[in-house]
Amino acid sequence: MEKQRTPKNIFVQGPISPEKIAQSVANHQSKTDIGGHSIFLGQVRKDQKENGTVVAIEYTAYEEMALQKAFEIREDIFAKYPLTCMHIYHSLGRVEVGQLCLFVFTSSKHRRAAMDACDELVERIKAELPVWGKELLDTDEHVWKVNQ
Amino acid sequence: MEKQRTPKNIFVQGPISPEKIAQSVANHQSKTDIGGHSIFLGQVRKDQKENGTVVAIEYTAYEEMALQKAFEIREDIFAKYPLTCMHIYHSLGRVEVGQLCLFVFTSSKHRRAAMDACDELVERIKAELPVWGKELLDTDEHVWKVNQ
C-alpha cells in the first residue's frame, strides 16, 4: 500500500453530471475487496436572499493551493481510515440551481470507514479549500456564499 | 409536510445498476431546496471462506414484514431529521461479486441531516430487516452471511 501519491486535479468545469457518478461507481465494480461506498453530493439551492433569488453559483478557486491542500487532506484521511479508494470532484465556473457542485466518494471493505471518511472529507473540503462561491441572483445582483 | 406515507417497495430483482443511481440523482435536480445528498452503496465482496471464495450472494427476504419494517424505519427517520427525500433499494435474488446490493439515498437542505440520516438508515436496515444473504462459493458450497 506504500505507493507514492501525488496531487490530482479535483476541479471540473461547470456542474458535475449524474452520469459521472454512475461512471465512477461502475469503475469500482472490478475492485472486489470493496464492501461499501459512501457518497456525498452538494447541490446548488435556490435560496431567497435579501436582494433576490439564487439562480446559480459561480465558483472560483486559488487552484494551486487548493490542489495541494486537497492532497494533504487525502493523505490524512488515507492514514486515518482503512480505505480502498477516495475521490473528490469540485466544480469551477457556473453551476445552476439544482445542479451538483461537489462529489465526494469513499470506498472500503467495511462500511464504517467509508462513511466516517466521507463525512470528515466533506467537512475539511468546506473548511480548508480556498474555493469561493458567488451566488448569482435573478436580479442580476450577487452575494458571496458563506459556509456554515 | 403532513402527507400520508404508505409502505413502498424497496426490493429490486438482481443487482442495482449504477445507472439507477444516476437516474435517482437526476430526478432530484428539480428539487431546488436540496443542498446535500448522502448515498450509501453496499457491494458484494469476494471474501475468502473456509470452503472457497465468494462468487455471488443470493438474497431472500420475508418480504411483507421487511416492507412494513422499512416503512416504520422511514417514518422514524423522517420524524428525527429534516429530510427532503429518502430512498431505500435492496436486491433480492443473485448479485455477483462487485455488483451493488444496497442503495440508500437521503437528501436535505443542509448536509448534516442527510449524512446522519443515511448512516442511521444503513445501520437499521442491516439490523432490522428480515433479509438473508446466502454466500455462494466457487466450490458450489455456500455459507450464510453474518452481519457484523
Added chain:
Amino acid sequence: MDQKIRIRTFGMIAEEIGQSELVLDQLDSTERLKEFLYSQFPKLQSMKFSIAVNQQLAQGDEKIPEGAEVALLPPFSGG
C-alpha cells in the same frame, strides 16, 4: 382441535427444515412451538432464530392467536 397453523421459514432455518412452509396442528404459544420444533428438528436447538407472530418479533413466550401468521427467522444479514 383441527385448527392448523402455518409456519413460514427462511434462510438457514428453511434450509435445515427442508421446507419453506410447515403446516402444524395449532400450538398456542411460541414456547410450545419451539418445543415441538426442537423435538422434530433437533438441529434447530443449536441454531439461532427468532419467531415472528403476525410480522412482529416475539419477545419471550408469546401467545399465538388462531389464524396468526408465524415465521422462523434466523439472524438477519441484509445489505
Added chain:
Amino acid sequence: MDQKIRIRTFGMIAEEIGQSELVLDQLDSTERLKEFLYSQFPKLQSMKFSIAVNQQLAQGDEKIPEGAEVALLPPFSGG
C-alpha cells in the same frame, strides 16, 4: 529597493480591489502588507481575509521572503 511583490486576490477581496493581481514594492511582513492594503483600500478594514505566503496561511505576523507568492483569501465557501 526595486524588488516587487505579486499579490493575488480572490473572491470578494478581488471584487473590492478591482484587480486579480497587485504588483507592489516589496513589503517584508504580512503586517506591513496589511497596513499598506488598509491605507490604499480602506474598505478592506471591515472585511475578513487571510494572507497566504507560498500557499500557506500566515499565522499572525509572518515574514514575506523575496519572490514569495502572496495571496489574499476571503473566508472559503466551497461545496
